[in-house]
Amino acid sequence: MGCGWPVLAAPRPFALNPGPAMPLIDVQDMDVTIRRRDGTPVQPVRGVALCVDAGETLALVGESGCGKSLTCLAIAGLLPRRAVAQGRVVMQDTDLLALPRRAARLLRRALIASVFQDATNALNPVRPIGWQVAEAIRLRRSVTRNEAGAEAVRLLGRVGLPEPERRAKEYPHQFSGGMNQRAMIALAIAGRPHLLIADEATTALDVTIQAQILDLIADLQAELGMGMIFVTHDLGIVAQAADRAAVMYAGRIVETAPVAALFATPRHPYTRGLLQALPRVDHDGRPLSTIDGIVPPPDRMPPGCAFAPRCSRVGAGCDAAVPLSQKIPGASPPRFLACHRPVPVSEEV
Numbered sequence: 001m002g003c004g005w006p007v008l009a010a011p012r013p014f015a016l017n018p019g020p021a022m023p024l025i026d027v028q029d030m031d032v033t034i035r036r037r038d039g040t041p042v043q044p045v046r047g048v049a050l051c052v053d054a055g056e057t058l059a060l061v062g063e064s065g066c067g068k069s070l071t072c073l074a075i076a077g078l079l080p081r082r083a084v085a086q087g088r089v090v091m092q093d094t095d096l097l098a099l100p101r102r103a104a105r106l107l108r109r110a111l112i113a114s115v116f117q118d119a120t121n122a123l124n125p126v127r128p129i130g131w132q133v134a135e136a137i138r139l140r141r142s143v144t145r146n147e148a149g150a151e152a153v154r155l156l157g158r159v160g161l162p163e164p165e166r167r168a169k170e171y172p173h174q175f176s177g178g179m180n181q182r183a184m185i186a187l188a189i190a191g192r193p194h195l196l197i198a199d200e201a202t203t204a205l206d207v208t209i210q211a212q213i214l215d216l217i218a219d220l221q222a223e224l225g226m227g228m229i230f231v232t233h234d235l236g237i238v239a240q241a242a243d244r245a246a247v248m249y250a251g252r253i254v255e256t257a258p259v260a261a262l263f264a265t266p267r268h269p270y271t272r273g274l275l276q277a278l279p280r281v282d283h284d285g286r287p288l289s290t291i292d293g294i295v296p297p298p299d300r301m302p303p304g305c306a307f308a309p310r311c312s313r314v315g316a317g318c319d320a321a322v323p324l325s326q327k328i329p330g331a332s333p334p335r336f337l338a339c340h341r342p343v344p345v346s347e348e349v
Contacts, residue, residue: 024053025227042299050246056227056243059245060229062247115197119177129170156168270307277291
C-alpha cells in the first residue's frame with residue numbers, strides 16, 4: 001500500500017464511485033487558521049498533505065501540540081467556531097472543503113467516523129448507551145426506531161460488551177473506561193464509515209485493555225474495509241497497528257513512509273530523534289536519548305525549517321526556507337520527506 005498525491009481534476013459533487021487508482025482520502029496543502037479573541041490569526045496546521053487507501057491504516061505521530069488532532073478535526077469537519085480549514089480534502093472525487101456547509105456535513109456523516117481519546121466525556125451522560133448508538137444508526141439509515149434499537153444491541157455485542165441488551169439500557173457513568181471506548185467504537189461504526197479517525201483512542205487505557213481495543217479495531221477494519229487514520233504519540237502502537245506513518249512537527253508533515261522503512265531508516269532528524277528516545281533492552285541502563293529544546297509556538301515559528309533550532313544536523317540554508325515535502329527518489333513504496341539535510345540511509349538509529 002501507499003498512495004501518492006496525484007493531480008486531481010476539478011471536484012464533482014457527490015461522485016460516489018471513484019476510480020480504482022484514487023485513494024480513499026487525499027488531503028492536499030491543508031492549513032488550519034484560528035482567530036484569537038482579539039482577531040489575530042494563528043496557523044497551527046500548515047501545508048498538510050496525506051492520503052489513505054481503503055483498508056489501510058495511516059498513523060499520524062508526533063509530540064503533543066504538533067497539530068495531529070487539529071488535522072483530524074479539520075478532515076472530520078469538527079473544528080471549533082473560530083477555526084477555518086483551507087486547501088483540499090478529497091473523498092470519492094469530491095473536495096469536502098469546497099462544498100457548502102450542509103452538503104459537506106451530510107457527506108462526512110456518510111463517509112467519516114471518529115473515536116476520541118476520552119470516550120466517557122464524548123458520550124452523552126444523560127442518555128442510555130443503546131439510545132446513543134441507535135440515534136447514530138437512524139441518522140444514517142432509513143430504519144424504524146425498533147430496528148435501530150435492535151441493531152444497536154447487535155453492535156454493542158459486536159464490540160465485545162457482555163450482556164448487550166442489559167448494557168444498552170445503562171449510562172456512561174455505569175461503564176468502565178474500556179467499556180465506554182467499546183461503546184464509542186460501536187457508535188462510530190453504526191454508519192458503516194469508509195474512513196475511521198481514531199484520535200489517541202487507546203491512550204487513557206491500561207495496556208491490557210489497550211491491546212484488546214487495538215485488536216477490536218483491526219477486526220472491524222478488516223470486516224468493513226475501512227481506511228483509518230490512527231493518531232498517537234506511542235511508536236509501539238505505530239509498529240503494531242499501522243501500514244504507513246506520517247510524522248508531524250510544528251503543524252507540518254515532515255516525513256511519510258511505510259512503517260517498516262521508517263523504523264529501519266528514518267530520514268528526517270526529528271523522526272530519528274523520536275526513535276532514538278525509545279527505551280531499548282540493549283541499552284544496559286544508559287540514559288535515554290532526548291531532543292533538546294521545545295516545539296515553537298505557532299505564532300513564533302522560526303524562519304525556514306521549524307525544527308532547525310533543535311536539529312543536530314542544522315546547516316546553511318536550514319533557516320532560509322521552509323523545506324517542501326518531496327518524494328524520495330527510488331523509494332518503493334513511495335516515501336516523502338521535507339528536510340534540507342536528511343539523515344543518510346547508512347546512519348544507524
